[in-house]
Amino acid sequence: MSDEQAHDELGERLKEFAGRPAAVAGRGKDPVNAPMIRHWCEALGDTNPAYTGPDAVAPPTMLQAWTMGGLTGHQGRTGAYDELLGLLDASGCTSVVATDCEQEYLRPLRPGDEVVFDTVIEEVSARKTTRLGTGYFVTTRTEVRVDGEPVGIHRFRILKYAPAPRGPRTPRPRPVVNRDNAGFWQGVAEHRLLIQRCTACGTLRHPWLPGCNACGGPDWDTVEASGEGTVHSYVVMHHPPFPAFTAPEEGAAGPYAVGLIELAEGVRMVSNVVGVPYDKVRIGLPVRLVFRRYDEDLTLPVFEAVDR
Amino acid sequence: MRAGEPLPPLEIPVTRTLIVAGAIASRDYQDVHHDAELARQKGAPDIFMNILTTNGLVGRYVTDHFGPAAVLRKVAIRLGTPNHPGDTMVLTGSVEEVDGDTAVVRVVGANKTGTHVTGTVTVTLPAGEAAR
Ligand SMILES: [Zn+2]
Numbered sequence: 001m002s003d004e005q006a007h008d009e010l011g012e013r014l015k016e017f018a019g020r021p022a023a024v025a026g027r028g029k030d031p032v033n034a035p036m037i038r039h040w041c042e043a044l045g046d047t048n049p050a051y052t053g054p055d056a057v058a059p060p061t062m063l064q065a066w067t068m069g070g071l072t073g074h075q076g077r078t079g080a081y082d083e084l085l086g087l088l089d090a091s092g093c094t095s096v097v098a099t100d101c102e103q104e105y106l107r108p109l110r111p112g113d114e115v116v117f118d119t120v121i122e123e124v125s126a127r128k129t130t131r132l133g134t135g136y137f138v139t140t141r142t143e144v145r146v147d148g149e150p151v152g153i154h155r156f157r158i159l160k161y162a163p164a165p166r167g168p169r170t171p172r173p174r175p176v177v178n179r180d181n182a183g184f185w186q187g188v189a190e191h192r193l194l195i196q197r198c199t200a201c202g203t204l205r206h207p208w209l210p211g212c213n214a215c216g217g218p219d220w221d222t223v224e225a226s227g228e229g230t231v232h233s234y235v236v237m238h239h240p241p242f243p244a245f246t247a248p249e250e251g252a253a254g255p256y257a258v259g260l261i262e263l264a265e266g267v268r269m270v271s272n273v274v275g276v277p278y279d280k281v282r283i284g285l286p287v288r289l290v291f292r293r294y295d296e297d298l299t300l301p302v303f304e305a306v307d308r
Numbered sequence: 309m310r311a312g313e314p315l316p317p318l319e320i321p322v323t324r325t326l327i328v329a330g331a332i333a334s335r336d337y338q339d340v341h342h343d344a345e346l347a348r349q350k351g352a353p354d355i356f357m358n359i360l361t362t363n364g365l366v367g368r369y370v371t372d373h374f375g376p377a378a379v380l381r382k383v384a385i386r387l388g389t390p391n392h393p394g395d396t397m398v399l400t401g402s403v404e405e406v407d408g409d410t411a412v413v414r415v416v417g418a419n420k421t422g423t424h425v426t427g428t429v430t431v432t433l434p435a436g437e438a439a440r
Contacts, residue, residue, distance in 0.1 A: 049376045
């Protein structure tokens, strides 16, 4: 069975968990109480007087805290939730991170309130690749009650994922060199950016092609680019992250700018814009050709922002 | 209180103490929120703030601004880049809509690496204060 088939099969099994209870009549380990409220307020620097004194209410955002299992684990959790997490663990998705939290507060909680809660698995996503790794989003919805009366609703989403390997830096993909563009790459090897020129009509062209777009002529020679240019257009790649395309000084897999550079000679080429933060790249930005060495076997023409 | 009204920014120095104290106060003992070595084994550069602390800080940001009589009705947040020790998270917000005594406030918390949290907070004010 291929990896993809295995993932699809797991995905189908995971989807079946939607609608199943994750906790039934779970009980908060402690009643709502002043010491835990005080610790929370101290930790978060919350000096709201509503949370102290004889008429104190609990900070509403503590809703989930009253349902937490702590070091001794959750009570009232069903087999379904453990089974779901177990399947994910077994598939390599051993790490967990919370991504979303939506809480609705129906009435304030006060010291002495004894919290009871039911949790349902609302959704398990398809397999997703994120910056952290590949995994599945699991959404649960918890209803919190006191004396049978609903006091709050809490929707929570986690990502269960297999951490992305943090091995050696991913190398850039190699250029595909063929008969039609070999001259271009030969030029790059000599740190010369060569533009093709039709010998019949004189039209410049880039990228390299076997024939002239203007007259169809098959014969050509080359002109060396001066290296001056401007950003004609650009995109910033945020997601998915490609560590290979990010300059080391910009972090492991941060966003990067891809420019369509208009060379002084009039042709345009796609390349990285370097030496300027990705969010400072603008249309019209003057740039100059530099040859950047990415690894032992790869040097590429890229464009550096210049003051002009 | 009217739609478009900005809230003054609130700077939260993200100390190791805040991350650990927030995790424990919310009874979240996931190791990534208090044990740097285990956090690194799981691919993070250091411990990072748990979502319950972020949620609490977003709530605090709104009640700090509107005062102790303001009552939180809903807090909905999404996390982005993590809050690590040494970061400063700057919370900013603006009133997105007002309906009688109830306002929806959009909140963003950013640190040096990007947006840590985006969310909306629905808050009710006592009648007299809502009209201000
Ligand atoms: Zn031609």
